[in-house]
Amino acid sequence: MKRETKIEGKIWCITDEKGNLIDDIDTDMIFHNSHLHITDINEMGKYAFGNLKGWEDFSKRAKKGDILVVGKNFGAGSSRQQAVDCFIALGISAILAKSFGAIYKRNCINSGLPILEYPEDVKIGDTGDKVLVDFKTGEIKNLTKNLFIHAKPFSKVQMEIYQAGNLFNFGKK
Amino acid sequence: MGKTIIEKIFQKHTKDEVSPGKTIWIDLDVRSARDFGGPNVVKHYEREYGDTPLENPEKTFFTFDLVAPPKNIKYAVNQSICRRFAKKYNIKVYDVDAGIGSHVLMEEGIIKPGVTAVGTDSHYNIVGAIGAFGQGMGDVDITFIFKTGKNWFEVPETVKINIKGKYEYPVTAKDVTLYILKEIKTSFALGRAIEFYGSAVENMKLYERITLCSMVTEMGGIVGFIPINKEVENEIKSFTGKNDFEVINSDTDAKYEKEITIDISGIKPQIAAPPHPHNVFNVDDLKGEKVDTIYIGSCTNGRTEDIETVAKILNGKKVKEGVILSIVPATKRVYRELLEKNILSQLFETGAIILNPSCAGCAEGHVGMTGEGDISLNTSNRNFPGKQGKGKTFLVSPAVAAASAITGEITSPELFM
Known part of the structure; x- marks a missing residue:
C-alpha cells in the first residue's frame, strides 16, 4: 500500500512565551531521561514535551494528524529514539523544522515519520492553522492564511523508507 | 579532487x-x-x-x-x-x-x-x-x-575551524572547547563534519582531544577531527601495544564548505550557564555564586589526566562543608591508573565521593542530580534545563570544578596557583 505523499492537518507552533519558535529543543525536553527505560511505544506519547517549559501538557492537547512546526536544531542532543517515537505514538503526522539535530533527523526518517526543513526566515503560520504539505515537492500551503512556503522535499532515500514504512521494511525489500 | x-x-x-x-x-x-x-x-x-x-x-x-x-x-x-x-x-x-x-x-x-x-x-x-x-x-x-x-x-559537508593562538593552564582544553562553542553556537557546523587546525589543537594530547571532540555534538556537528601527530599515535598504540591501524589525514586539496578562524589568545577559564552549552561566560563573570553539587567525570572529562588536575588543586585541602563533590573515572583502566598513582586516596582525604566508572551524572545516573534552587557544576557536556533536576547545571573544566569545590562557590583555578 502506498502511503500518502500529501497530508493536511492542524499545526502546533512550538513557541516560547513571547510567541517565537524555540530553537535548540533538546531531546531531554522532548522525552526526559528519567523515562529512558521505556521500550513500549504505547507508553511514550504521554511524555512528549514533558520537560519543555509551557508545553508539559502537550500530549493531552495534541490530536491525531496534527503537525508540529518548530525552529532551528530541533531534537539536538541524545540519540534516544523515544524522542521520535513519542510523537508517532500521539499520531503526529509530520514535523516541519528550520533545521534538525543530525541524529534526530535520521531517527525520524528511519521510523517513517515525515519531516521537512523550511527556510529560516519564513513563518509557516500560527497554532491552529490548517496546512497542506506535499512531501514530493516540499510545498507547504497554509490553507487558513493562504500562504505558500517552499521547503526541501523528501530526499530519495527518505521517500523510499517512508513508502516502505520504516528502515526495517525498506531493508527487507 | x-x-x-x-x-x-x-x-x-x-x-x-x-x-x-x-x-x-x-x-x-x-x-x-x-x-x-x-x-x-x-x-x-x-x-x-x-x-x-x-x-x-x-x-x-x-x-x-x-x-x-x-x-x-x-x-x-x-x-x-x-x-x-x-x-x-x-x-x-x-x-x-x-x-x-x-x-x-x-x-x-x-x-x-x-x-x-x-x-x-x-x-x-x-x-x-x-x-x-x-x-x-x-x-x-x-x-x-x-x-x-x-x-x-x-555524506556531510566538512567545515574547517582554524584555532589561532595558544592557551596555558589554568586554561584547559575544556575552556577552549566552550569558547569555540560560544563563537560558533549550533548553526555553523550543524549536520557537518568538522576539522580543527592550528597549533593549539594540533598539539593537544589525547585526553584533551577527547574533550574537544566530545562536544562536537553540542556544536551540532556529525564528527570532529584533529590531524593526528606521532605523539597521539603513540598514545593510541599504548592502549593495546599494537600498531594495527592506519592514520587518515585530509588531502591537501580537500574541499571544505566553509572555514572560520577563532582566536583563543588570552582567553580565561570558561563556564556554560543554562539553558544551553553555548551560553558561555568567563568564570570570573559568575564568580562567587554558591555551589551545591559538583560532578567531575563523563565522556568529556573523565580521563586520568582530568582527575589528576583535580587532585593537584585539592591536594591537602578539603571540600567545602555542604558541597557534594562526586568524581567518576571514565573507565576501569582510568580507575586503575588513578589507584596506582595514589590519586584516589588523596582525593578520598579531601572529602570527595569516588564512584565506579560510568556515565554517572549524565542522564538520570547516580550522581549530580539537583533539587529546586540547587547549583550544580558539571564537567560533562549538557546543561539543558530539567535534564539533571530542577536546579541549574553549569559546565566547567575539571580545574574550575576543583577550585569551586574548595571554596563552595564558582571560582577560577587561578586562586590556587
Missing part, C-alpha cells in the same frame, strides 16, 4: 562514490548498544528478524554505562534483557563494571583510527579524537546494523 577526513574514511567503507550531499551505503566496523537503547534494539531485533543471525557478532558489542550498576529494577531488567540476547548470539558485553562504552572500545583497540563505529550514544563521535568515524544513532538504526552490518549515510 582531494577529500576531507570523513570522505576518506567513508570511501574506504563503500563502493559508492563519496561526495558531499550524496547518499551512500557504508560498512560499519563496530556496532554497539548500551543499557540505554540496548533493550529497545533487542525488542526490534526479535520482532523484525526473529531467530536469524546477526551480520557479524564479533563486530557487535553491548556496553552498560548509563546506569551502572543498575540503580533500580527497570534498569536491572533492561540490562538482563541485553545480557540474554548477547549470550544467545555470542556478543561481547562490557558490563556495568567497565565504564563508558566509547572510551572502553578505544582502550580495547576495537575502535581505532580509520574505522567506522556506531552506537546508541550521541557522544559516540568522541572517537574522532583518535581519527575514527563515530556516530550516535537511535535504536532503529542500530538494530538494522546489527542485522546487516551497513547503513545509509548522506
